[in-house]
Amino acid sequence: MSQKILAINAGSSSLKFKLYTMPDEKVLMSGQIDRIGTKTSEFSYVIAGKRSKIVAPMESFDTAIQNVIDTLLTSHVIQSKNEITGVGHRISHGGRYYSAPVLVDEDVKSKIDELAVLSPLHNPVNLLGIEAFEKLLPHAQEVAVFDTSFHHTIPAKAYMYALPYSYYEDHGIRRYGFHGPSHEYIAQRAPELFGKEKTHRMISCHLGNGGSLTALLDGKSVNSSMGFTPLAGIVMGTRSGDIDPEIIPFIEEEFHMSSQEVRNMLNKDSGLLGISGLSNDIRDLDKAAQAGNKRAQLALDVYVHQIQQYIGAYTTDLEGLDTLVFTAGIGEHSALIRQMVCDRLGYLGVKLDAAKNDANELSIEAADSRVKVAVIPTDEEIIIARDVMSVLGLN
Template identity: 85%
Template sequence: MSEKILAINSGSSSLKFKLYIMPAETVLVSGQIERIGQPSSEFSYTIAGKKSKLAQPMKDYETAIQTVIETLLASHVIESKHEIIGVGHRISHGGRYYTKPVIVDEDVKAKIDELAVLSPLHNPVNLLGIKAFEKLLPDATEVAVFDTSFHHTIPAKAYMYALPYSYYKDHGIRRYGFHGPSHEYIAEKAAELFGKQQTHRLISCHLGNGGSLTAILDGHSVNSSMGFTPLAGIVMGTRSGDIDPEIIPFIEEEFQMDSHAVREMLNHDSGLQGLSGISNDIRDLDEAAKQGNQRAQLALDVYAHQIQQYIGAYTTDLEGLDTLVFTAGIGEHSALVRQMVCERLGYLGIKLDPEKNAANALSIEAADSRVKVAVIPTDEEIVIARDVMALLKEA
């Protein structure tokens, strides 16, 4: 029996979705709405290979979701809202509460709200998406799929911070890891493509505007670069990544900034944007560096260097490396970043084929590379849809 499942990814001002027929995993519609809450909102979607765009103001998430549902009905992808039996929501932070997906109830919504302080850019809008779908699709089962869940297998030696133990025991301050559906998909897809032996020790590099690396042993996360919040780890588009903690009180005192202002700076004005002063987009930085802009080159160098450091550290966690995977927007499309990252990893047995890398091929390692190097497009939505189906079967 086939069922229609929506997979939802709510961003700070965006909404991405895919409508599946499950369990066949057939995509009926995929689309996204950008700049929600602004006059320049844009809705783009694809049905049966045909792409369409709709530009109209969408004042809030409920309006955006209503537009999606009306489009599905008008295009006859569904004849009734009742056909959609489940909606899966990607939720940024599950804290200590959730190590697997759950059906949403009032307690789940309360905990997502409680955890918003740990993921202020994402949990609040994730919750808005849930509430809007509850209102507009009242017969569908809502499922929360947490970014942190895949990482619950990380051992204590990797997730503990060296703070007073009561901070962990009483307040849950620890490394959680994020981008879970993406890293989970990469682990499964890589094993499917290359076999379990070749992917026994795998490092997944999810490189987008946000970025994280995960060490994966036999399909299970054993370390991940993001931490208590998604701010930690490598340099990102506008996020600082790891910094000396003493920098924060220094900035507060030196520049008379409160904690909220510092948090905003670290999340929105730092990273590649802050280093370069130009852009958070790798393509812009590449072009500027070619024109001789030294800060753009510096941003690229710092970015690649930090990724290299994590790969070295995670190879230690895994006691070797069989496969290195690049995914997400930068990982899938930037041959420059992949080349910069891998050029100093020869000691690990990593060697790229320049032509394959330039072509964004599936396997980009040279014939004499001892480590498989792959470019695999991520698919967080199918992980979400599968989780919804699994919970509906259990219910």
């Protein structure tokens, strides 16, 4: 029996969504609301291939979600709110509590709130999304899909930190990994495209404003660059990525900053923006670097260098590399970053075809490359919708 399932991805001031009929996975409507909480919120959506855009004040997530539901009804995508069986929510941090998606109840909401300290940019707004949909779609069942769940297959040698063991045992301090729905989608989609043999040892590069790399062995995560929180790993748009931990108390003492002020700085004022002093957007940095801005070029060089380091390390974890995948906003659209990353990977047998790379083709490796290099658009929402179906027993 066909079900209507809504997949939700809430950001700090944005809401992405897709409404599917399942299990045929047909998208009835997709869209995004940006700048929630301002007078110039933008609601763009697609129904039956037709794009529309509304600019109007949306002061809260409740207002934004009400706009989505109203549009679904006025566009006759649905005749009644009760047609939506389930709502799947992407939740950033599930900690050690959740290794699989779960039906939302009061205990689940409490744990999402408890874990907000580990993902301060995401878990609080993820919870706001759940509570708004509970009010506005009371007949639908809510399912939490955690970014961290997919990475519970990482072995202890890769997830343990060299801290006193009681911190892990009593408080769950370990590497968790994030962007789970995206890496899971790549783990499923790449073998469909290229076959299991060619995707036995694979590295998925999710490169957006946030970024992470995952080592995939036969579709399972065996290492991932984000850690206890989404702050770890490669340089990101505004996040620092890996740093010497001694830098933190040094900054607190030298600049008389509180731990919260340092946390904000590492999450919001660092990364590409921090190095360049200009922008967290690769396109802006590329333009500035071409015009001779040395700090913009430095930001690009540091970013690429760190990606290359993780690829080298994960090739060791996998004992070789069959396929390298680029996905998410930068990975899917920046031929420059893909070319810069691959330029130093010849020792692994990676060789790009410049024309295919510039054209954003699916396979961008040269004919004599020993490693397949692919550009696969991610689809976190379909993973969320499938998980909702599974949790609700509707498969």
